[in-house]
Amino acid sequence: MLDNISQFETISLQDLEAMEDDERDRLSFGVIGMQADTVADVYNATESQMSGVAPDSVLGVPFFETIGQCMNNFMVAQRFEDERELDDIVPYVLTLRMRPQRVRLRLLASADISRQYILVER
Amino acid sequence: MSNDEKLLQFLYACPVGLIEFDASGRITMINPHAMQHLLPLGGPAASENFFTAMENCAPELRSIAGSYTSDHGTIRGSHRIFVDLAEKRRKGRPQVLSCSLVKLGAERFMATLSDISDEVAREHRLRQADTWFSALIDGINDYGVIVVSGDLTVISANRSFSRQTGRSFEQVIGRSVGDILLTPDADDPGMDSVEDQFCMAARDGWNLYEGWERRANGERYWCQRLIVVRDEDEKAGDSTFSVILRDVPPRESDSGDLITMLTRDDLTGASNRMYFHKTLRREKLRWQSRKDPLSLVMLDLDHFKAINDRFGHPGGDAVLCAVARTALAMKPANAVFARLGGEEFALLLPGRGLQEASRIASDLCDAIARTPIEAAQGKITVTASLGCAELGEVQGSTDDLIELADSRLYHVKRTGRNRVLATTP
Structure with a gap:
């Protein structure tokens, strides 16, 4: 079994897609999944704990216009629009519970999988 | 929940x-x-x-x-x-x-x-529309009309124009329009020169302007001016223009303070980013239409962080103010010296080629290094690194102009500072 840090860096889109919700919940990093229209349909327990918001209020809502506003710029949201194939790690600052929090984000998208992912490592 | x-x-x-x-x-x-x-x-x-x-x-x-x-x-x-x-x-x-x-x-x-x-872009359009609507609503009592050729010579004028301005036909016809219509206040950032207004009218089909105009007897009056392209001749520069001038009561709000507030950097008194941006766009237009050169000097103070660390922010502020004072005193009258960021300044030089820009930048570089600055904790000396570029070098792209001047500046930073670079090594 890979350790958590390398899993954040190495886990593939296919791996994430193959997981059940409870498997994604057990990952040590946050997992946000959304469709091409940015409506979120995956929000794992780790991310929910970090943000303080329950998955019910995130799922089914356009992510970048609500809870994910801090990523709604050319550094994150624009990249999903511009790049069909995307696997990149970017240093970022999130506002979890309104405190600035340095994180690493991994942006994942692929032309043959409709769901795109943002992984959050605190 | x-x-x-x-x-x-x-x-x-x-x-x-x-x-x-x-x-x-x-x-x-x-x-x-x-x-x-x-x-x-x-x-x-x-x-x-x-x-x-x-x-x-x-x-x-x-x-x-x-x-x-x-x-x-x-x-x-x-x-x-x-x-x-x-x-x-x-x-x-x-x-x-x-x-x-x-x-x-x-x-x-x-x-x-x-x-x-979006609001700022809308405001800009509204300001134009506002002049347009008030022109329609205020009613037309008396309006002067002149016809101007492509080289901006007045071809004809109507009687109302003569009445409004107190100028006879002989004083107007055959003269350059720039000698007849008043050039807007050079300190007013929103205003383009008479020639620029014609350039914009040639490009857009029309141009609206509102400002002070002067009668032959020296009296000032508030005037709405509409320039319209008359000919649809495809050949550039061959269009003629109709200019309609309306003598109207001036707007009540005096915008002097507002202009200063919106165009100056609070601390140093240099122009701010917004004014720099606006002037750059306007000068580019002039560069395109008249082929006058346009140069840019980017300036960054050397080791400014160390000055802030040693003398505190008040010391750093004193340095920024002194550098701005020096540059504002030295710059040519039509140049714009602006603070773009922390210790980063720009000098925009309309009508100056690269060689002249480089000379002005060198003088400025020397003057900054020579001028000790009084601060609470003693005298501070500061130097600057400067990079110059000319709009012709980058085929008229203002984004590339800034980038080129910046890249030369950073070459100076990497190779010893306190100097000017006007070519790419």
């Missing part, structure tokens, strides 16, 4: 940026919308301090907040910040942010941030 979670959701979803920070700028609370704008400005490393994150595009915020003496109150409402100097609005990037600053206590500040790029 718990009340805490409702409150969190409320703040997560808020479509306006909210930031709380202490006197040093350290951010204690911030909502996602604020981070959306803050992070692209300074990157992750700068995003934990409000002043550091804003340093490159709104360095004045530190002194505005610092000079507010009361413990509570609104420091500044809707302060405009020009964040992107690119000519066209880039996807996913705001051009203008609005920032309000409030002091919550001796060491506590709050700022709001929102993207007002």
Whole structure:
């Protein structure tokens, strides 16, 4: 079994897609999944704990216009629009519970999988 | 859902940026919308301090907040910040942010941030429309008309024009229109010269302007001026223009203070980013139509962080003010010296080629190094690195002009500082 840090860096889109919700919940990093229209349909327990918001209020809502506003710029949201194939790690600052929090984000998208992912490592 | 979670959701979803920070700028609370704008400005490393994150595009915020003496109150409402100097609005990037600053206590500040790029663009269009509508609504009593050729010579004038301006036909016909119509106040940033207005009319089909005009007896009157292209001749430069002049009561609001507030950097008195941006666009137009050269000098103070560390921010501020004083005193009359960011300045030189720009930059570089600056803790000497570029070198792209001058400046930084570079090594 890979350790958590390398899993954040190495886990593939296919791996994430193959997981059940409870498997994604057990990952040590946050997992946000959304469709091409940015409506979120995956929000794992780790991310929910970090943000303080329950998955019910995130799922089914356009992510970048609500809870994910801090990523709604050319550094994150624009990249999903511009790049069909995307696997990149970017240093970022999130506002979890309104405190600035340095994180690493991994942006994942692929032309043959409709769901795109943002992984959050605190 | 718990009340805490409702409150969190409320703040997560808020479509306006909210930031709380202490006197040093350290951010204690911030909502996602604020981070959306803050992070692209300074990157992750700068995003934990409000002043550091804003340093490159709104360095004045530190002194505005610092000079507010009361413990509570609104420091500044809707302060405009020009964040992107690119000519066209880039996807996913705001051009203008609005920032309000409030002091919550001796060491506590709050700022709001929102993207007002669309409003600013709309305002610009409205200002034109406003003149247009008032021209229609005010009713037409008397209006003068002149016809102007493509080389801006007056071909004919009607009797009303003669009555309005007190000039006979002989005094007008065959003369250049620039000698007849009053050139707008050079200090007014929103205004283009008479020649520029014709260039814009040739490009857009029409141009509207409102400002002081002068009669033959020297008397000033408020005039609405509409320039319309008459000919649809495909050959550029062959169009003729109709100019309609209306003598109307002046607008009541005197905009002098507002203009100073909107165009000057608070601390140094140099022009601000917004004015620089506006002038650059206007001068580019002139460059295109008249082929006058246009040069840019970018200037960055050397080891400025060390000065701030040693003499504190008041020392650093004294240095910035002294450099601006030196440059403003030396610059040619039609040049614009602007503070673009923390210790970064630009000198825009209309009508000057690269060689002349390089000479002016060298004089400035010498003058800065020669001028000791008095600060509370003693004399400070400072040097600057400068890079020059000319618009012709980059085929008229103002974005590339800034980049080229910047790249030369950074070459100077890497190779010893305190010098000017006007070529790419």
